[in-house]
Amino acid sequence: MLVYRPIRQRTQRLLLSFLLIAAWETGSSQVHYSLPEEAKHGTFVGRIAQDLGLELAELVPRLFRVASKGRGDLLEVNLQNGILFVNSRIDREELCGRSAECSIHLEVIVDRPLQVFHVEVEVKDINDNPPVFSVSEQKLSIYESRPLDTRFPLEGASDADIGENAMLTYRLSPNDFFTLDIINKKDKGKFPVLVLRKLLDREENPQLQLLLTATDGGKPELTGFVTLLILVLDANDNAPLFDRSVYEVKMYENSANQTLVIWLNASDVDEGINKEIIYSFSSLVPPSTRRKFLMNESTGEIRVNDAIDFEDSNTYEIHVEVTDKGNPPMVGHCTVLVEILDENDNSPEVVVTSLALPVREDAQVGTVIALISVSDRDSGANGQVTCSLTPHVPFKLVSTFKNYYSLVLDSALDRESLENYEVVVTARDAGSPSLSATASVSVEVADVNDNAPAFAQPEYTVLVKENNPPGCHIFTVSARDADAQENALVSYSLVERRVGERALSSYVSVHAESGKVYALQPLDHEELELLQFQVSARDAGVPPLGSNVTLQVFVLDENDNAPALLPPGSGGGAGALSQLVARSVGAGHVVAKVRAVDADSGYNAWLSYELQPAAGGARSPFRVGLYTGEISTTRALDEADAPRQRLLVLVKDHGEPALTATATVLLSLEDSGQAPKASSRASTGAAGAEAALVDVNVYLIIAICAVSSLLVLTLLLYTALRCSAPPSEGACGPGKPTLVCSSAVGSWSYSQQRRQRVCSGEGPPKADLMAFSPSLTPCPLPDVEVEEQSAGGSHLSKDGNYSIHPEHIQ
Structure with a gap:
């Protein structure tokens, strides 16, 4: 190790040398350096980028930066070569006082991705502070009657350095009357005591001036001086005495005012006024100590007079004098060492130093969210801090270095479940009772497109x-x-x-x-x-x-198609067509049939036929089937009937409003002998029509059953959907819509709310079921002259619809 050695303060130039120690602590990924205090600006500390495993080209793009909490800019990093160097004067005593350990903690942060490193730079002490006495001259009044070996405590020097550099030794200038003794204070250093080795004689030496030299243990050593002015008094020959020269007291901080610290007891063997004593603080006691404690000059009690805080000072050295009332007065001395014990009176402090927000909901587990540091001013267990998080959050704390933590993602996020987390970091010390502090971190979750409409x-x-x-x-x-x-x-x-x-x-x-x-x-x-x-x-x-x-x-469906009349089976077109009818036919004989279709569906396509009254009010011997369109005789024909009958048949659907068409049928009445062939043809045609109709009705029954089943299933499905779904906007026009289903044989409908009662002219009324089969071939019937008249317009559809009465379905 290169050691920085000053030759002589203010007289010789400093020679700086040091050795960089860089070691990775096990499992913590940290770097440790050391350097002596008072190093010059630009002094090399370490290759921090290389030791942290970072490439020099990455430093600027990744926003390499160094933060030092409360340390200013003592150290700096050259981003071109990655070297950590001294930027300004480092005074260990100013930085750490008399603490045995002194380090500068650096937090190195790089982004993209975010990484945090902790670097500890230990500041080594050099012997740059000489011993210092609080005064340049100490006065002692000593009576000439004091016996040999009488001891006189002196104020010692202080040294701002630590360790060997602060280990002081004392030397007294040569004289005939006093020698120097050193008293070791328990772990508190040493202080000097004058010991009388030769009796004083005021008449020979009324005043003595000695030089007390303090030398520290540094290399080279530094010294301090104080002049001892001894006034030899001629008077009272017995001074008050304490039973001990040094008292040690322990007490807790935050003790209430007037709390008793110690009760001193001194005695004087003299009699009378010379035995009466007064207690007081020595002039060596600094004002700050005088404010903390109060001395009772009569009883010797020392009590607390102000707030006692371990964090301000953990020891007090009180020099006490006891003076008798003799003439001249004599003085006794003792020292009270008060050790302050720590109490858990400081809560931990939590500081969030860096945040990476918001966090994408698809962020990987282990992503660093925030950097957190904690501290506690107390000592020992009272200053040991542990951190915890709010339970049931997808985050955790990872310790990075001493009291530094990283808040990292611990499990997957889902913004649709929760888009913001209020994470509370709780720091709790190990004191009894323990104290805690909290810091709230609001973590917002950023959305990613992971849900389809x-x-x-x-x-x-x-x-x-x-x-x-x-x-x-x-x-x-x-x-x-x-x-x-x-x-x-x-x-x-x-x-x-x-x-x-x-x-x-x-x-x-x-x-x-x-x-x-x-x-x-x-x-x-x-x-x-x-x-x-x-x-x-x-x-x-x-x-x-x-x-x-x-x-x-x-x-x-809406009723927008009028019934359309079909041409006769003989292929005749529009215009007047005649049909021969034998006068010999009986009542109920079918002589012709009017056929019509409607392109609509359901009720709108359900056709009915009506025979319009003849001109003049004469009753016609013919009638038409209400739903079949068959024209039949109502009675036997006779000679009184006109030989030429003109019938007007009105065809009407059941829509609202109903649409109609009219057909004109011309019947020629002939005697039996004149038209046998025609009658035969008519009978044959009617029989063939009835046979064909029977065959058609069989197919219609099968089709109706199949379509009925499909309709029931469709209605059930539609009802279930309407019950489970909210009302939707539907048809443009008013009225309640009716579901219409399609089948291979045509269209059909059946209403349970409306039943048609159909009258055929004979027998009781019958309930009808309608079946419309556009794919069926029209049945052959006798040729009929038809005149088409459409109310509101009509047209022929490619698909013919037939209206079949149930009495014709076999």
């Missing part, structure tokens, strides 16, 4: 009446994203697909921000009964996340 349901059912206005709002989709800010900003779009030969976007659109779904054109139930598509919700995160929801849009 979510719909409340995977599928929605929407009911829309046909013929809606273009741009009609039919539904609103809404997705929620548990993330925050841009990561929770949801936009909506259609999942494009083809609907037949057209794109989905030609039917519907969705507003990107509100999620409102619009029908871009009027929907036609006859063209499209069910429109099924998906809406996508996507957030604005990077990368974006998304999800889809399915919408089933059922287009509900």
